[in-house]
Amino acid sequence: DAKTTQPTSMDCAEGRAANLPCNHSTISGNEYVYWYRQIHSQGPQYIIHGLKNNETNEMASLIITEDRKSSTLILPHATLRDTAVYYCIAGGASNYKLTFGKGTLLTVNP
Amino acid sequence: DVKVTQSSRYLVKRTGEKVFLECVQDMDHENMFWYRQDPGLGLRLIYFSYDVKMKEKGDIPEGYSVSREKKERFSLILESASTNQTSMYLCATQGDSGGSYNEQFFGPGTRLTVL
Numbered sequence: 001d002a003k004t005t006q007p008t009s010m011d012c013a014e015g016r017a018a019n020l021p022c023n024h025s026t027i028s029g030n031e032y033v034y035w036y037r038q039i040h041s042q043g044p045q046y047i048i049h050g051l052k053n054n055e056t057n058e059m060a061s062l063i064i065t066e067d068r069k070s071s072t073l074i075l076p077h078a079t080l081r082d083t084a085v086y087y088c089i090a091g092g093a094s095n096y097k098l099t100f101g102k103g104t105l106l107t108v109n110p
Numbered sequence: 111d112v113k114v115t116q117s118s119r120y121l122v123k124r125t126g127e128k129v130f131l132e133c134v135q136d137m138d139h140e141n142m143f144w145y146r147q148d149p150g151l152g153l154r155l156i157y158f159s160y161d162v163k164m165k166e167k168g169d170i171p172e173g174y175s176v177s178r179e180k181k182e183r184f185s186l187i188l189e190s191a192s193t194n195q196t197s198m199y200l201c202a203t204q205g206d207s208g209g210s211y212n213e214q215f216f217g218p219g220t221r222l223t224v225l
Contacts, residue, residue, distance in 0.1 A: 034211075036214075041219075042216075043218055044153070044202075045216070049211055087152075097155060097168070098153075100153035102150070
């Protein structure tokens with residue numbers, strides 16, 4: 001699986017968009033980008049995944065650059081409950097073995 | 111909603127004890143996983159199972175074994191607990207749709223302390 005690099009921490013004001021970057025410069029052509037998050041004292045929760053097209057669901061949007069070397073997870077209107085560690089993972093299409101790195105601690109401030 | 115339950119939220123054991131951590135899911139998922147999570151190291155895969163009685167080693171299987179006798183239940187066994195196995199243990203499940211990605215659903219975790 002390709003290695004991913006994320007900032008250690010980020011802050012965001014409540015109600016504003018949170019943009020979380022992820023670098024995956026060694027990603028291969030058939031590897032997807034997955035995002036999970038972990039709220040304190042809970043297990044990780046799936047957010048979204050994509051291959052090369054931008055994706056949107058009820059939780060977030062995923063923007064993948066054309067060269068696929070980086071991506072951005074967007075939470076359009078962050079709330080205090082979005083404070084969590086966000087993990088960006090690169091892996092195969094039916095990847096059952098997720099390699100979680102250290103992630104980005106997003107703190108949403110009132 | 112998928113429900114993944116783990117037998118205990120907190121557990122304290124002594125060095126050398128045999129420890130069983132149980133995970134039960136109610137969604138008929140084929141795949142089940144055991145991870146441990148430590149500060150600064152993220153989540154690391156210990157073992158996973160893709161069917162009853164089937165298992166594969168993850169990244170850090172040493173000191174652990176697993177058992178899957180029924181589809182809904184996946185047990186992690188520490189044969190002889192050691193202090194370096196003090197950690198948060200997370201169970202996850204995943205359906206298998208043959209090629210496309212299915213999300214993993216995680217349990218709440220068991221915080222194990224080995225004294």
